[in-house]
Each structure stands twice: as C-alpha cells, then as structure tokens.
Amino acid sequence: MSSENKKGKIYVVGIGPGNMEDISVRAYKVLKNVDAIAGYTTYVDLVKDEFANKEFYSSGMKREIDRCEEVLAQAKAGKNIALISSGDSGIYGMAGIMIEVAENSGIEVEIVPGITSTIAGATLVGAPLMHDQAIISLSDLLTDWEVIKKRLHCASDGDFVISLYNPKSKTRVEQIVEAREIMLKYKRPSTPIALLRHIGRENENYTLTNLDEFLNYEIDMFTMVIIGNSNTYIKNGKMITPRGYKLWYG
Amino acid sequence: MSSENKKGKIYVVGIGPGNMEDISVRAYKVLKNVDAIAGYTTYVDLVKDEFANKEFYSSGMKREIDRCEEVLAQAKAGKNIALISSGDSGIYGMAGIMIEVAENSGIEVEIVPGITSTIAGATLVGAPLMHDQAIISLSDLLTDWEVIKKRLHCASDGDFVISLYNPKSKTRVEQIVEAREIMLKYKRPSTPIALLRHIGRENENYTLTNLDEFLNYEIDMFTMVIIGNSNTYIKNGKMITPRGYKLWYG
Numbered sequence: 091m092s093s094e095n096k097k098g099k100i101y102v103v104g105i106g107p108g109n110m111e112d113i114s115v116r117a118y119k120v121l122k123n124v125d126a127i128a129g130y131t132t133y134v135d136l137v138k139d140e141f142a143n144k145e146f147y148s149s150g151m152k153r154e155i156d157r158c159e160e161v162l163a164q165a166k167a168g169k170n171i172a173l174i175s176s177g178d179s180g181i182y183g184m185a186g187i188m189i190e191v192a193e194n195s196g197i198e199v200e201i202v203p204g205i206t207s208t209i210a211g212a213t214l215v216g217a218p219l220m221h222d223q224a225i226i227s228l229s230d231l232l233t234d235w236e237v238i239k240k241r242l243h244c245a246s247d248g249d250f251v252i253s254l255y256n257p258k259s260k261t262r263v264e265q266i267v268e269a270r271e272i273m274l275k276y277k278r279p280s281t282p283i284a285l286l287r288h289i290g291r292e293n294e295n296y297t298l299t300n301l302d303e304f305l306n307y308e309i310d311m312f313t314m315v316i317i318g319n320s321n322t323y324i325k326n327g328k329m330i331t332p333r334g335y336k337l338w339y340g
Numbered sequence: 341m342s343s344e345n346k347k348g349k350i351y352v353v354g355i356g357p358g359n360m361e362d363i364s365v366r367a368y369k370v371l372k373n374v375d376a377i378a379g380y381t382t383y384v385d386l387v388k389d390e391f392a393n394k395e396f397y398s399s400g401m402k403r404e405i406d407r408c409e410e411v412l413a414q415a416k417a418g419k420n421i422a423l424i425s426s427g428d429s430g431i432y433g434m435a436g437i438m439i440e441v442a443e444n445s446g447i448e449v450e451i452v453p454g455i456t457s458t459i460a461g462a463t464l465v466g467a468p469l470m471h472d473q474a475i476i477s478l479s480d481l482l483t484d485w486e487v488i489k490k491r492l493h494c495a496s497d498g499d500f501v502i503s504l505y506n507p508k509s510k511t512r513v514e515q516i517v518e519a520r521e522i523m524l525k526y527k528r529p530s531t532p533i534a535l536l537r538h539i540g541r542e543n544e545n546y547t548l549t550n551l552d553e554f555l556n557y558e559i560d561m562f563t564m565v566i567i568g569n570s571n572t573y574i575k576n577g578k579m580i581t582p583r584g585y586k587l588w589y590g
Contacts, residue, residue: 106364112453115368116361178459178469186467186580193576201463203362205453209428213451217436219428221483222491224474224500232583233471237499241472244498248491250474326443330436333482 098125098165100197102185104178104204107290108136112210117202121172128161129174129184137174145169154184158191165197177206182227182255208253211286211314214296216328218284218316222250228265229256235265242269246276251322251331254315266315270305273317277301282318282329289314298324348375348415350447352435354428354454357540358386362460367452371422378411379424379434387424395419404434408441415447427456432477432505458503461536461564464546466578468534468566472500478515479506485515492519496526501572501581504565516565520555523567527551532568532579539564548574 101120106112121127121141127134128147138146147164149157157173164171175183185201192199212219224245230238245252252273257266273281279302286296287308297307301317309315322331351370356362371377371391377384378397388396397414399407407423414421425433435451442449462469474495480488495502502523507516523531529552536546537558547557551567559565572581 111366111369112364114356114362114364114455118365119361178455180459180462180467180469181473182470182583185463186470186582189466189578189580190582201467203455203460203463205364205428205455206459209430209456210453212430213435213453216439217430217451219430220432220436222474222476222488223431224472224495224498226472238472241498241500244494244500245474248474248494249487250491250494328439330439332436332440333432 096168097197098167098169098171100161100165100188100192100199101170101172101202102179102188102199103172103174103202104180104183104206105133105137105174105176106205107207107210108133108176109290110140112205112290114202114204117204120202123170124172125169126164126171127174128157128171133174133176136176154187155191158184158188161188162192162195162197166195175204178204181206181225207255207289207314208316211284211289212316214286214289214294215284215298216330218282218318218322218329218331219251219253220331220333221319223253224250225253225255227255228258228269229262230265238265239268239272242272246273249276249319251319252317254317256311257313257315258309259311266309267305270301273301277317277320281320282322282324284316284329285309286314286316288312298327298329346418347447348417348419348421350411350415350438350442350449351420351422351452352429352438352449353422353424353452354430354433354456355383355387355424355426356455357457357460358383358426359540360390362455362540364452364454367454370452373420374422375419376414376421377424378407378421383424383426386426404437405441408434408438411438412442412445412447416445425454428454431456431475457505457539457564458566461534461539462566464536464539464544465534465548466580468532468568468572468579468581469501469503470581470583471569473503474500475503475505477505478508478519479512480515488515489518489522492522496523499526499569501569502567504567506561507563507565508559509561516559517555520551523551527567528570531570532572532574534566534579535559536564536566538562548577548579
C-alpha cells in the first residue's frame with residue numbers, strides 16, 4: 091500500500107539505580123544500539139556521558155504523556171528509541187503509560203527490566219528485604235491519600251517489611267509524619283529502619299535508626315525508607331530480616 | 341602475630357532470572373573475577389558454561405547453612421568466592437544467612453543486587469507492577485502458615501498488586517487454593533492474573549487469566565503468580581496496572 095517505511099522500535103528501559111555497574115547487560119546493550127534516548131532530565135543526565143553519540147530527548151516531571159508521544163513519533167519516523175526510567179521502568183515508572191500511548195500504533199514496545207531502588211538500597215545495609223514485603227509510594231499526586239493510608243495500615247498489620255518510595259518532597263512533608271503514626275499502631279517503636287539516600291549514585295549514604303526516631307534524620311525525595319518486620323534486627327551495623335534459618339541450627 | 345595470610349572476599353550475588361542478559365554488569369564482572377562460585381545446584385548450572393574456568397561448589401536445597409559455611413571456609417583459605425542466588429540475593433535468597441554466618445570472621449561480605457523474578461516476569465506481560473505492591477511467599481517451610489494467611493488477608497484488603505513466590509510444589513499444593521479463597525474475599529473474581537513460568541529461561545511462557553479461573557492452569561515451583569489490584573486490566577494481550585495518568589489526558 092504505502093511505500094516502504096521502516097518503523098522504529100520502542101524500548102522502555104529500567105537503568106537501575108543510575109550507575110553503569112548496576113544496570114543490566116541487556117539494558118546497557120539496548121542503550122548502546124538505539125538511535126535516541128528519552129526520559130526525565132535527571133535520568134538522561136545519568137547516561138549522557140556513557141552514550142554520548144545518541145540523540146537525547148529530555149523533559150521535566152509531570153510531562154509523562156508528552157514524553158511518550160514524542161517517543162512514539164520518533165519511532166514512527168523510523169528511529170529505535172529507548173525511554174528510560176531509574177530503577178525498574180515497571181515500578182512507578184514509564185512502562186505502563188508507554189504501552190498505553192503506543193497502543194494500536196503498530197510500533198513494537200519492549201520492556202527491559204531493571205533493579206528497583208529498594209533492592210539496590212537494601213544491599214548497602216545488609217539484607218532487610220529477605221521476607222514478605224510491601225512497596226508503597228507516599229506520593230498522593232496520582233493516588234488518593236486515603237488509599238495510601240489504608241495500605242499503610244494493612245501492610246503494618248500484616249507485619250510486612252515496608253519500603254516507602256517518594257517519602258517526602260520539598261512541598262509534601264506531612265505524609266511521612268502520618269505514615270509513622272499509622273505504623274506505630276502495629277509495629278514496635280524499636281522496629282529497625284534504614285534511610286537510604288542517593289542509592290547507587292556518587293553521594294550515596296545511609297542511616298540506620300528505628301521507627302521511634304527516624305524523623306529526626308534527613309529525608310527527602312532522594313531517600314528510600316525501609317521499615318523492618320517484627321523479626322528484623324540491627325547488629326554490627328547490618329540490618330537483617332531473617333528467613334528463619336536459625337531454627338535449623340539447633 | 342600470624343604470618344601473612346591473604347584473606348578472600350565473599351560476594352553474595354543475585355544473578356537475575358538466570359540468563360546472561362538480565363544479569364547486572366557488576367554481577368557479571370564479579371563472576372568473571374572470582375576464583376570460585378557456590379550455590380544451589382540449579383543456579384550453578386545456569387552460569388557454568390559462561391564462567392567455565394572457575395571452581396564450583398554446588399549443593400542441594402535445604403543445605404543453606406552448610407553452603408554458607410563452605411563459602412566462609414574457602415574465603416578464609418584466601419579465595420574470592422561468589423555465592424549466587426537467582427533473582428536478587430536479598431529477597432528470599434542467601435544474603436541474610438551469609439552475613440550471619442560470616443559475622444565476626446573478619447571476612448568482608450559484599451551484596452550484589454539482582455533483578456528479582458517478579459520484576460523480570462512482569463515485563464513479559466506489560467506493566468502489572470506499576471503501583472503499590474506486596475510480595476508474599478507461600479512456602480510454609482520456614483514461616484507459619486497462619487502468618488502467611490494473615491498477610492494474604494492484609495495485602496488483599498489493602499488492594500495491593502500481589503506477587504506470589506513459591507506458589508506450589510510437588511508436595512505443597514493446598515496453599516494456593518486457600519490463597520485464592522482469601523483473595524476472593526476482597527478482590528473481584530475478574531481480577532487479572534499473570535502466571536509466569538521459567539522467567540528468563542529458554543522455555544519461558546505465560547498465561548493471562550483471572551482470580552476466578554487461574555487454578556485451571558499449570559502452576560508449579562517455577563511459576564510466579566501476579567494478581568492485579570482493582571484498577572488492573574488486560575487489553576490487547578497486555579496486563580497493565582495504571583498509575584492514574586489517564587486523569588491528565590482530559
């Protein structure tokens with residue numbers, strides 16, 4: 091029907107915490123081989139040096155739909171293009187929306203998994219995620235705060251290890267205070283907490299504390315908060331949630 | 341005091357789903373550079389060809405303590421050794437127990453993160469993990485079944501996307517039946533479910549179904565079960581949990 095028209099392909103790529111070591115081999119190869127890389131400005135800046143010969147399309151926060159439509163337009167024009175997220179693109183990332191925007195376009199979308207922040211962060215402090223766990227974002231930009239509160243109640247009541255994504259931003263400071271109050275209804279004040287900052291980046295650092303005291307420390311949008319379950323302990327500077335193997339020792 | 345005695349180092353490495361593409365660059369380099377690789381036989385078999393010139397120490401299931409003690413002994417004897425888990429070593433893996441066994445030994449333990457099964461599997465079917473989620477293992481080998489049931493209640497009541505690890509084995513077949521009954525108290529029978537089998541391996545395959553019908557399909561110890569939340573949908577063969585971006589379209 092129409093003249094030959096080479097279509098591009100879209101890759102939605104989780105780059106992991108943001109360094110070139112904790113990225114997957116597949117993600118790295120995809121970024122090496124595409125024509126263009128698109129994403130939130132902060133993420134594009136993380137990969138620009140390593141893949142310097144690419145075209146880049148970066149945009150600010152809250153421009154997700156526009157970004158996906160730009161990516162689709164580039165693919166329709168014949169380019170292979172990677173839309174990147176930090177961590178995994180399928181966890182609070184761009185995978186779902188890119189699939190939705192590309193629907194019925196005839197353009198192939200491949201999702202390339204990555205190491206999500208809490209998994210990368212956990213390794214800094216030991217093994218806090220060894221058992222059943224819940225991941226909750228405290229951002230109420232797209233989710234009703236009542237829904238988030240209910241999840242905090244349920245995850246605490248179920249004695250899950252809890253990872254809090256987006257715990258706090260410059261303008262959103264009250265959610266983490268209320269989250270602590272909810273968790274204290276079910277979890278002991280001494281429950282271990284890891285505050286993990288700038289995971290996988292140059293200025294990566296952490297604090298080990300507990301549910302009673304953790305608000306005394308710095309928490310911002312680059313912080314991951316991991317709250318232990320009733321068996322989690324801190325010893326020799328390591329935070330560990332046991333699987334129960336100790337039982338087999340005796 | 342003693343004569344010079346070069347100590348080895350222990351790396352606890354999550355290799356991801358088990359292929360040489362979804363492993364992290366760091367994990368790959370560690371396996372290239374160590375003297376020896378240890379792990380559960382199935383996992384060691386996954387990496388043997390790629391790292392053929394290494395010493396290998398493999399052992400069967402339920403021998404985790406012995407395996408860690410062997411790894412520690414090899415490190416004390418001066419070897420750099422990697423203890424591998426599939427997925428991430430900090431999620432139902434070997435990180436916690438290795439840290440515990442090496443405690444006070446003076447041997448350094450580095451945890452290298454990997455892509456856990458549900459994240460790798462999710463990419464096959466779209467973006468089912470886009471929002472708040474819970475990860476629960478149905479294995480009651482080390483955890484009381486009453487605790488697991490409570491967690492199934494809480495995660496369902498909180499409308500989390502739920503990933504079930506170890507849903508069923510040859511001898512453990514009733515838990516998934518009871519899990520379904522619990523989830524049906526909170527989630528609609530039409531709630532989308534992905535059954536993901538042999539994720540990242542040669543014979544990888546999946547089924548998209550729902551909470552009412554999923555037990556009619558094959559589930560075994562190599563299956564990951566992802567149950568959607570109340571907004572999750574299946575369309576054009578993709579399973580997607582929205583983040584709410586649609587709201588911004590209008």
